[in-house]
Amino acid sequence: MADTTLGFAQGGSNNLRVRGASVVAYSGSAPKRIVTGYGFWLFLLSDIVMFSCFFASYAVLVGQTAGGPRGSQLFDLRNVAIETGCLLVSSFTCGLASIAADMRNQRWFQIAMAVTCVLGLAFLALELREFADLIKRGAGPTRSAFLSSFFALVGCHGAHVSAGILWLLTMMAQVFAKGFRADIQRRLLCFALFWHALDIIWVAVFSVVYLLGSAT
Amino acid sequence: MSDQFQGLHSDLDVAPGDEEEARVGPRLIGYAVGLGLAILLTATSFFVAGTDLVWQPSIPVAIVVLAIAQMGVHLVFFLHITTGPDNTNNVLALAFGMLIVFLVIGGSLWIMANLTHNMLPMDQLMQMQR
Numbered sequence: 001m002a003d004t005t006l007g008f009a010q011g012g013s014n015n016l017r018v019r020g021a022s023v024v025a026y027s028g029s030a031p032k033r034i035v036t037g038y039g040f041w042l043f044l045l046s047d048i049v050m051f052s053c054f055f056a057s058y059a060v061l062v063g064q065t066a067g068g069p070r071g072s073q074l075f076d077l078r079n080v081a082i083e084t085g086c087l088l089v090s091s092f093t094c095g096l097a098s099i100a101a102d103m104r105n106q107r108w109f110q111i112a113m114a115v116t117c118v119l120g121l122a123f124l125a126l127e128l129r130e131f132a133d134l135i136k137r138g139a140g141p142t143r144s145a146f147l148s149s150f151f152a153l154v155g156c157h158g159a160h161v162s163a164g165i166l167w168l169l170t171m172m173a174q175v176f177a178k179g180f181r182a183d184i185q186r187r188l189l190c191f192a193l194f195w196h197a198l199d200i201i202w203v204a205v206f207s208v209v210y211l212l213g214s215a216t
Numbered sequence: 217m218s219d220q221f222q223g224l225h226s227d228l229d230v231a232p233g234d235e236e237e238a239r240v241g242p243r244l245i246g247y248a249v250g251l252g253l254a255i256l257l258t259a260t261s262f263f264v265a266g267t268d269l270v271w272q273p274s275i276p277v278a279i280v281v282l283a284i285a286q287m288g289v290h291l292v293f294f295l296h297i298t299t300g301p302d303n304t305n306n307v308l309a310l311a312f313g314m315l316i317v318f319l320v321i322g323g324s325l326w327i328m329a330n331l332t333h334n335m336l337p338m339d340q341l342m343q344m345q346r
Contacts, residue, residue, distance in 0.1 A: 033231050033234075034229050034230065034231040037231030038305060038306065041232040041233075041306055041309060045312070046313075048317060049320065052316070052317040052320045053320055055321055056321045060324055077266065081262055085258075088255065088258065089251070091254075092251040095247035096244075099244065099247075193233045193295060199290060200290045200291070200295075203258075203287055203290065207279050207280065208283070212265075212276055212279055214266075
């Protein structure tokens, strides 16, 4: 109780609020952390708009199988469920890494990021195995308009995850070499946003492509 | 005077992804609750997709609703986009993004459905080309 009133009094009188690891003083223009985070949020939203174009083309072309296999004949839902689990838990461990970064705890940060990386790699490996299997069965991206749009949409998400893993490894190295400096913390904020946004897009992918594809 | 100054600064911004809460325990619980809800919604959607227990035409609607709910869970518990006054900018940007997403997807489906509807059936088209 005493704790909370003290915090409140501080927030009211000094216009100071402790958020995460940083103390933010409110006067003049917004602090750099907010400007950076907001700018990256706008980038993520434009990325989601780009994905919506891929979703639109997939939805339009889903019936154009040119006599080839339909989604329900191709998709292995067990594989998709494992991929989803990997990405979901990696989002959680990425959250743990954000907490560790705010606590400036090097060891827990590196552990959480390493687990996130392993789960991301497992996701990618499963996805690539699925793609290789489809191409081997003669259902590659050149087979039909449906499969072209499928590979474009799911492959685009996979490319984002690959880029995210490269970024993740870069952040592990930067934190290891430079510590939790303010600029590194801003990059970590952006990375966490990116990783969580990828998970949101995957929710749309597994629902629209895999589940609706095998239900109908 | 001092009240006005306070009022000016009452709706301060927060970066997307940043939390109000600074203590470790509640933040951990936040992420754990998010993970639990997300797993629950994912499991429900996979279950609904493969079951015969529900009315079949309702399945696509159920999957879409569950997906939107899960995206909401991710936004609130992982990205910390809330409805608080310090989040106005983030929410407005999100709303604008969603507007564009709905225009692109809905518009494409609408226009293409109209085109297919107005096009001659494929066999007649082939005959005309001969």
